[in-house]
Amino acid sequence: MRANDAYISIQAVSKHFGPVRAVDDISIDIRSGEFFSLLGASGCGKTTLLRMIAGFESPTHGEIVIEGVPMSQVPPYRRPTNMVFQNYAIFPHLTVSKNLAYGLRYEKIDKAEMNTRVGEALEMVKLGGFGARRSHELSGGQRQRVALARALIKRPKVLLLDEPLGALDKKLRADMQLELRALQESVGITFIFVTHDQEEAMTLSDRIAVMSHGQVLQIASPKELYNRPVNVEVADFIGQMNFIDASVSRMSGERAELDTAGLGRISAPTGEASFFQEGDAIVVAIRPEKLTLSGDRNGGREGVQGVMRAATYLGDRSHYYVDLPGREEPLVVAGSDSGPMDHDPLERGSPVLVSWADDALVLLPRDEALASASREESSSNGT
Amino acid sequence: MTQTHDTLRGRLYAFFLRSEPVRGFALLSPTLLIMLAGMCVPFVILVAMSFWTQHVFEFDTTLSLTNYNEIVDKPMYRVLLTRSLAISGACTVATVLLAYPMAYYVAFHVHRHKMVWIVLMTLPFWSSYLLRVFAWKIILGYNGAINASFMGLGWLEKPLEFLLYSPTAVVITLTHAWAAFAILPIYVSLEKIDRSLLEAATDLGDGPVKRFIGVTLPLSLPGVIAASLLIFIPTVGDFVTPALVGGPDGAMIANLIQVQFARVNNWPMGAALSLAMMVIIAAISLLYIWTARRFTEYGR
Numbered sequence: 126m127r128a129n130d131a132y133i134s135i136q137a138v139s140k141h142f143g144p145v146r147a148v149d150d151i152s153i154d155i156r157s158g159e160f161f162s163l164l165g166a167s168g169c170g171k172t173t174l175l176r177m178i179a180g181f182e183s184p185t186h187g188e189i190v191i192e193g194v195p196m197s198q199v200p201p202y203r204r205p206t207n208m209v210f211q212n213y214a215i216f217p218h219l220t221v222s223k224n225l226a227y228g229l230r231y232e233k234i235d236k237a238e239m240n241t242r243v244g245e246a247l248e249m250v251k252l253g254g255f256g257a258r259r260s261h262e263l264s265g266g267q268r269q270r271v272a273l274a275r276a277l278i279k280r281p282k283v284l285l286l287d288e289p290l291g292a293l294d295k296k297l298r299a300d301m302q303l304e305l306r307a308l309q310e311s312v313g314i315t316f317i318f319v320t321h322d323q324e325e326a327m328t329l330s331d332r333i334a335v336m337s338h339g340q341v342l343q344i345a346s347p348k349e350l351y352n353r354p355v356n357v358e359v360a361d362f363i364g365q366m367n368f369i370d371a372s373v374s375r376m377s378g379e380r381a382e383l384d385t386a387g388l389g390r391i392s393a394p395t396g397e398a399s400f401f402q403e404g405d406a407i408v409v410a411i412r413p414e415k416l417t418l419s420g421d422r423n424g425g426r427e428g429v430q431g432v433m434r435a436a437t438y439l440g441d442r443s444h445y446y447v448d449l450p451g452r453e454e455p456l457v458v459a460g461s462d463s464g465p466m467d468h469d470p471l472e473r474g475s476p477v478l479v480s481w482a483d484d485a486l487v488l489l490p491r492d493e494a495l496a497s498a499s500r501e502e503s504s505s506n507g508t
Numbered sequence: 509m510t511q512t513h514d515t516l517r518g519r520l521y522a523f524f525l526r527s528e529p530v531r532g533f534a535l536l537s538p539t540l541l542i543m544l545a546g547m548c549v550p551f552v553i554l555v556a557m558s559f560w561t562q563h564v565f566e567f568d569t570t571l572s573l574t575n576y577n578e579i580v581d582k583p584m585y586r587v588l589l590t591r592s593l594a595i596s597g598a599c600t601v602a603t604v605l606l607a608y609p610m611a612y613y614v615a616f617h618v619h620r621h622k623m624v625w626i627v628l629m630t631l632p633f634w635s636s637y638l639l640r641v642f643a644w645k646i647i648l649g650y651n652g653a654i655n656a657s658f659m660g661l662g663w664l665e666k667p668l669e670f671l672l673y674s675p676t677a678v679v680i681t682l683t684h685a686w687a688a689f690a691i692l693p694i695y696v697s698l699e700k701i702d703r704s705l706l707e708a709a710t711d712l713g714d715g716p717v718k719r720f721i722g723v724t725l726p727l728s729l730p731g732v733i734a735a736s737l738l739i740f741i742p743t744v745g746d747f748v749t750p751a752l753v754g755g756p757d758g759a760m761i762a763n764l765i766q767v768q769f770a771r772v773n774n775w776p777m778g779a780a781l782s783l784a785m786m787v788i789i790a791a792i793s794l795l796y797i798w799t800a801r802r803f804t805e806y807g808r
Contacts, residue, residue: 214708218726228712
């Protein structure tokens with residue numbers, strides 16, 4: 126991304142609370158109209174970063190620039206951002222309509238236009254007819270919509286959402302995710318969304334920044350994050366992953382020969398991760414669904430011999446746990462229920478053959494020094 | 509013990525356990541008895557007595573409106589009643605205005621040892637009420653602390669006379685005496701406000717002042733109402749402070765009531781005055797609550 130494409134530019138921002146570095150030297154460029162998520166476990170600094178964009182916290186170092194304007198001297202009530210709070214923060218002493226109109230009080234519009242805009246905003250979040258109600262007369266999902274409408278009615282350039290779906294039950298959350306995405310596309314406002322739920326981030330976002338301990342581990346699209354994580358931490362956080370210790374025995378062009386604990390000696394494409402050298406200790410990551418399981422009889426197929434330990438039925442798919450020689454933990458293999466497994470159920474203890482496609486293997490650095498090298502590599506590729 | 513007796517007892521016990529109101533009254537009963545004996549009975553006597561009349565040393569127990577007619581007709585009673593309400597009103601406003609910033613400070617800007625701050629604010633209560641009134645006498649007096657220091661500094665030719673023995677002195681003394689009663693309810697209502705509501709107001713474009721008017725003040729209004737009533741109601745009937753620092757211009761209705769029961773020895777008149785005061789206070793309080801709630805829409 127070129128620098129002038131950046132709509133919101135977070136430039137080397139840090140926030141220290143005493144000795145704690147809640148946000149540690151983060152730089153992110155966000156495009157206009159993008160649905161951008163900050164994803165991480167609680168305490169990773171994602172909410173602090175969001176609050177700095179909103180202006181509720183000021184950075185210890187660094188600068189946040191929105192549309193070319195540095196924000197450090199701009200108080201939160203003059204920023205072109207609006208926020209949807211985690212607990213919705215709906216004023217209990219006002220009706221839904223007055224909550225929505227709250228932000229319009231100081232705009233120079235007459236009463237009729239204000240009413241029109243409140244009505245439109247209520248319609249937009251499907252709360253027409255709820256204007257006279259109060260916060261305590263609404264359900265969780267309705268409150269969430271009020272909070273959303275109240276923030277959007279100001280027509281902000283950036284909407285900040287602090288885990289807005291966290292308090293909703295699973296079904297309602299899934300519905301709201303779809304609505305939120307549709308809404309974002311229709312209003313065309315830049316959304317910055319904070320969540321600890323990787324599935325939610327994957328569903329909603331154009332791009333995701335995975336954060337840990339105040340730092341950004343990777344910024345990428347959901348697809349890239351899932352298929353090409355840059356280190357073990359990201360790979361572990363997003364979805365389920367098998368990790369296999371390995372060492373590089375030979376590099377040849379774009380491919381590497383690896384000695385693995387469990388899969389034996391294999392050949393894998395290195396792709397961009399060409400900074401590995403012979404003798405490096407690395408980790409091979411494979412998604413469960415990228416592995417294929419077959420009975421031992423299909424002789425001639427490539428793969429590795431294992432022994433079935435257990436299977437769990439998950440409805441839409443099943444997980445099979447396969448013991449491999451030279452490996453403590455079983456390998457997890459996901460199989461669809463309609464696959465060959467159904468006709469040929471594998472019993473515990475029976476021998477199986479695990480195979481994979483060439484591009485299923487993701488090579489990740491094992492030690493920290495390499496991990497940071499890989500991170501730099503990825504971020505320089507990304508920008 | 510026989511079988512039937514056992515069942516009867518068992519049944520009573522079961523009834524006691526089952527019935528919520530019965531258990532409630534059982535818990536309340538000691539207090540209820542004291543309330544009944546200590547408040548309701550004297551109140552009934554007071555009401556009855558206010559319709560009697562005094563004949564030198566005896567009560568004339570025929571019911572009449574004589575006392576109430578006199579209260580309405582004689583200007584003295586009206587003047588004292590109005591003055592009492594005015595002094596109490598001024599004192600209530602002053603107390604709330606002074607207490608609010610203190611409560612606000614502790615609620616929003618003190619992050620550790622809040623309890624210590626609260627205790628410190630109630631410190632004046634640790635000394636006797638009379639002692640505090642006398643302390644103000646010394647401060648406000650003709651040769652008191654204020655006059656003496658101002659004259660010593662050369663700011664005054666002769667002592668200010670309006671300081672002591674005036675309605676001002678009563679308002680100052682009462683305000684100081686009742687401050688803690690205002691701080692506590694206001695503090696509690698401020699402390700209860702969800703901080704994210706304030707951030708939401710800021711986010712929606714409110715500067716600090718607009719945010720205070722739009723969110724903080726309306727949400728702390730229950731505390732302000734409670735504080736106002738807690739101060740207004742008892743101060744209207746205060747007679748120690750006006751007697752000690754009020755002088756003739758600062759005398760209040762309670763001083764007159766006290767005189768009726770003591771020197772003048774007209775108990776029915778005193779009873780009628782007490783009741784008249786009670787009714788007026790109740791009316792003003794209800795009107796106040798109603799207006800305050802209408803004004804902010806809160807609690808409707």
